[in-house]
Amino acid sequence: MPCPSKGSTKTFIYRSPLNAENVLSIGTHSVDVTLTDSAGHQASAAWFFTVGIKPVSSPLVSADAKNISSFTVNVSSLFPDSPFNGLLLVNVFENQKGDRSFEYVLFKGDKVQNPYFKTSSLFLLQNSITKSAIGRDLLIIFPKTRFAFLGNIINFSYSYSGVGTIIRTHWNISDIQGNLVTSEETNVSWELKSYTMAGIFLTVSMPNPDDPEGDPIIETVSSAKHLSNIEIITTLTDRDFVLTRNGTGTINISGERLVLGSRKDLIEGDIINIGDQGRLSVVRSRWKIVAGDTQPKIENPLATETRLLFSTTGYVEMVHDIFLVLNWEDERYTSDVPPTESALYGNFAHKATASFDKMPTGIIWGTARNIKFQRIDLEIKGEKRAVTSQVGSYCVINPPIILARSQLFSESKPLMANALFP
Structure with a gap:
């Protein structure tokens, strides 16, 4: 069959298409090639070769390189003996000289979401898969939670259990409001103001097993995580009053207290599931009088629809009073949810x-x-x-x-x- 090639009268170079079907797994493979020229003459050759991985420095993606292909393969197709269950996204880059570099993004499970690990080194990739298979993550970003409350102070840190010695740490943390922090420190504090993306980049030095006395092999390991803020929605009938002749009066009040996304009502004492590991405890969810010149009775402070019972004339300012606790495994986050609006009710x-x-x-x-x-x-x-x-x-x-x-x-x-x- 016709195939793309380049070379001279004595050489033949063929590059297979960059797709998942042409990925070669670790192990021994056979090749059987037959070439036919325009005159019908044929030449054949067959041989065996072995695909393995050695800890060699991987070329970095140059500034002029373009992504010429991206494809996803099952980890087992690249590492047949690995018990790791996951997918591997392969990004192929090529610069103006024709030099190629690769980026490997590892995902656990059968979905390409929440990257577990990213590197340009197949050696580190294999090491990551091996350690994960025995219950160890190569590079973990803390905290574990994927959710927190606005205003929470998030202490980002990491744990690395791969090969080599870390010689440089670089954090890149940003949110959708445009806030950005870069740091070379191991731990970074961050105030959660909106949806946040945190990336960690480690430069790792490894001895070359083929030349222990020579220059070490330098690789970059990276991982990322996203952190969402738990959004609370509150509404209320914000202004109402009654006129009285005898000093007493009644006003119907109503509102909402919800978790955005799940649309779950915040009922005091309830526990709401957040994500796959989160448990949101509604410690307090009720009406509260914060100002005024009288003290009417709230018929049912916990209900979103209730009545204000005035025994004297005057007014009150009221808000939703909400206190929440998020538990994510052994982590705990709290929020005394600040009101965004208030209601004024009066009896005059x-x-x-x-x-x-x-x-x-x-x-x-x-x-x-x-x-x-x-x-x-x-x-x-x-x-x-x-x-x-x-x-x-x-x-x-x-x-x-x-x-x-x-x-x-x-x-x-x-x-x-x-x-x-x-």
């Missing part, structure tokens, strides 16, 4: 009088008549307004009567009376 005494242009005659008890008003005089909390015009079904109170302001969020809208429905 009032006075109101209405005057009319004229009163119709013949009003029968138990019936209703529409009567055009002339003026409504309203007083709430000592503030007096005269309402004289109607817009559609309501009357505008101008200027509005300010009943209460937020102490937590001073820029938020106040609780106010700005319309009257006669």
Whole structure:
């Protein structure tokens, strides 16, 4: 069959396509080649060769190199005797001179997600697979968790159990907000502000077994992990009040407390599964009064829908009060979830009088008549307004009567009376 080739009258060079089908496993292979020229003359040859791995320095990917191929193979196709269960992503790079370099990304299991290990050295790759097969990870990034809370301080560190001596450590940690930290230290502290990517790059020196007195072999080992923040969603009916004649009043309040993604309700005392190893304990999830000039009773503080029972006039500012604990294996993370908004509720005494242009005659008890008003005089909390015009079904109170302001969020809208429905 025709095949791509280059060479001279005495040499023949053939490079097989860069795909998974042409990967050669560790071991002995046979070759049987027959060449046919344009005149029909044939030449044949057969031989055996062995594929093995030696700890030689792997060429780094040069700046002008391009990725010319990427393919995935099962680890067993490259290392037939390995008990490791996983996939290997092979990235092939070629520079302008035609020199090629390779990058190997190892994944556990049957899915190409959450890279376990990355290197350009087949020797280190084989070492990684061997150690993993006996229950040891070659390069581990700590912490183990894949989730935490906004504001948590994350202490990144690593454990390396491969061959060679570490001569350089380099961290590259960033998040989707654009925050970035690079460090040569073993441990790096990081405040979680959004979805975070952490990469560790180790430069490893190994003696050359073929030349112990010569220059050592230098390789790079790397790994990465992602850390997501647990997002909490809260909503509430943020402004409401009632007018009272006897000092008592009732207001219906409602809201939501949810874990984004799972849409699980945050019910006090519940435990919610997060990821494959996380257990989220809802230590506290309830309504809380944080400010005001009265103390109404919250009928059921734990319920997202309940009632405020006022026995005296006044107002309150309320928030969702949430405290969570995430346990991930032997790690523990906590969050006293800060409120992002508050509600203002009030119960106020009032006075109101209405005057009319004229009163119709013949009003029968138990019936209703529409009567055009002339003026409504309203007083709430000592503030007096005269309402004289109607817009559609309501009357505008101008200027509005300010009943209460937020102490937590001073820029938020106040609780106010700005319309009257006669």
